[in-house]
Amino acid sequence: MVPQEKIDDMVDAMPAFSNSVMRVLDLTADINCSPRDIVAVIDHDPVMTMKILKLVNSAYFGLRQEVVSIKQGVVMLGINTVKNLAITIAAVGMLPRNSIEGFDSQEFLLHSLGTATLSRILSHRIGIPAKESTDYFVAGLLHDFGKVVMVQSMPEEMEQALNKAANEDIDLCVAEQEIFGSTHADFGAMLASKWQLPAALINSIGEHHELRTEDQDCPMRDCVVAANILTKKIAFGNSGNPQVTDLPAQVASRFGCNADDLLAQIENIDEQLEKTRSFASV
């Protein structure tokens, strides 16, 4: 793995997804651009979202309360500061579409957006108040953040892991474990924890493949776990993991059914996902 001290520099230097970079530059060229359009672009991009949450929750700001979503960030820092942070991120460049074999950043983005959207939908189903559903969207959007950082920072090893998973038809986590000694979920959670993001978000990222704190009640994690599985089942995007499992027992019991039934029970799923697709296409 990458030495701890290099991680921040590496993530700071990491570009966001091409379509959001282009949209941010395009929107902000007009001084009167609509704040909600800017926010919509940022909060549909895992890299922009993570970078801004990282900064807003850092000791630099020393805010009393945790900031979980970009909208909360706007409430605390003001739209102009958030806009300028996005411009700074856009200036870093754009993630290439295929930097390594087996990883397509457009498909990855679609998978992240699909998981985010379904995580929010599932939160409504288990009675999470509407006010908190944005946090569930964020958790879904960021669940695979570790993967995109690994692709950028350790491309050769990550290519090996992706190929191994594809060729041997095994879970990507198993391949990562063999090559790195830990998984993209561990890496993402380690970053989120280092950046002092909220505990529920860290759990959701770290345990989206494997529930470790089984007796712990974490509805956000359970929604992300289920959303990730459903997004793969309907093949909305692709994050490079060929294995699709059913819901773990604890998650199944929270929703009272298995993955297929859960999928069948979500109304207008295609329509809801198509709305987010526009954020992944240039």
Next chain:
Amino acid sequence: MQLTFRGVRGSIASPGPSTVRYGGNTTCIEIRGDEGEIVILDAGTGIFPLAQDLLKELPVRCHIFISHTHWDHIQGLPFFTPLFIPGNKVTIYGAGDPVSQRGIQDVLNRQMEYAYFPIREAELNAEIDYVDLPDQHRVEIGSVSVENILMNHPAMDYGYKVSCNGKSVFFTGDHEWPTNIFEPEDEDYDEFAQEIEARRLQIVDFIRGVDALVIDTSYTRAEYPSKVGWGHGTFDTSIAVAREAGVKHCFFTHHEPTRSDDALEQAFHQALEQNAAGQVAHEPEFHLATEGKPIDIPASEGLPGALAFLDI
């Protein structure tokens, strides 16, 4: 505790015959603690006349709190004469630039780069310390305590509450009460509305009950619609918050640089009329901040509800 406005003008200094009654300097507020502590809020051009007065009481030990680093709040700092004199000690507090993530020291050092000013920060003879403040932090200075809270402006902008022996003053820095970035028909409108209301209440609670509220009141009701998002308050919002927070006195500041004294008074009276000032219970006293007159803020147990400057 004593408060003196040294600069009350927003955006850019605007000296001249039409601004002579309220003053043309940009933001600077001098506060003296009961034991002579010197707290300065912002370092606009108004800090220059203050500097002249401080030369009569060397050596100077003072604490400068910067609300935010826009020019009109830091412009006077390189001309703050006590910084040049050995034996003086100045501590500068504030927030840096969140976008470049530079601290308050770096932001001010750049202001004194050779292209902008002939003397470098390193050449100043006073002992100067810098403190980057996290949100809602308390600094104790003798009998005075200063607490900051993040406000809403296109910058990291802190409001400061200065307290001394039970008396208190709150200064907003530049501040616009957050507005909803969504339209009522948008899915996110209600959630955002709840978030900004929670934040508004957090700030109102922080201000609650102060003896004097000094508040950014840049715009009139008619002007505001074309200035939404610029980061400044209005007479309407300032009056409403002063009432809600139950403050005793409310000073409107950050006067528009293009507004003459006559126009300022006219806007003030119109706003009081529009808001039926004086017709509600426990009404705060509203004032236009005016450069130069020291205002005593007596002990709250001494003269409850009536401060020494009722006659201004």
